[in-house]
Amino acid sequence: MPSQRIVHRILDDMVDPKFDRAGESASERSFAPTLELQPKEKAALALAADGLKTDPIAQALGVSPETAKTNLKRARDRLSARNTAHAVAIAIRRGLIDAGAPEEEESAIPRRAA
Numbered sequence: 541m542p543s544q545r546i547v548h549r550i551l552d553d554m555v556d557p558k559f560d561r562a563g564e565s566a567s568e569r570s571f572a573p574t575l576e577l578q579p580k581e582k583a584a585l586a587l588a589a590d591g592l593k594t595d596p597i598a599q600a601l602g603v604s605p606e607t608a609k610t611n612l613k614r615a616r617d618r619l620s621a622r623n624t625a626h627a628v629a630i631a632i633r634r635g636l637i638d639a640g641a642p643e644e645e646e647s648a649i650p651r652r653a654a
Contacts, residue, residue: 576618577615577618578611580601580603581611581614581615582615582636583600584608584611584612584615585612585627585628585636587600588612588628589639594609594612595608597612612624615631619631
């Protein structure tokens with residue numbers, strides 16, 4: 541699969557080379573990762589941020605485990621993340637998902653007995 545930079549260059553050749561959709565010149569366009577996530581992708585990342593694995597994410601979203609995996613993969617791809625944890629970190633930093641309050645996280649995660 542071609543890199544995102546190559547795809548952008550090909551697309552630049554296919555459209556008006558002077559301006560892109562935002563009105564910036566095509567040569568000024570940045571090659572930053574896509575920051576728009578679909579609602580299911582955001583929801584899957586938010587659940588992953590809470591420590592859930594694929595099966596519980598699928599159950600919470602009312603989809604199959606394969607669909608949950610696809611949602612997480614698409615979110616990782618859109619954010620150019622190396623893995624799901626990296627995607628969660630990017631999404632939180634960019635305000636795409638809510639990190640939640642620390643006290644809520646502590647009460648939601650069961651602790652093992654010592």
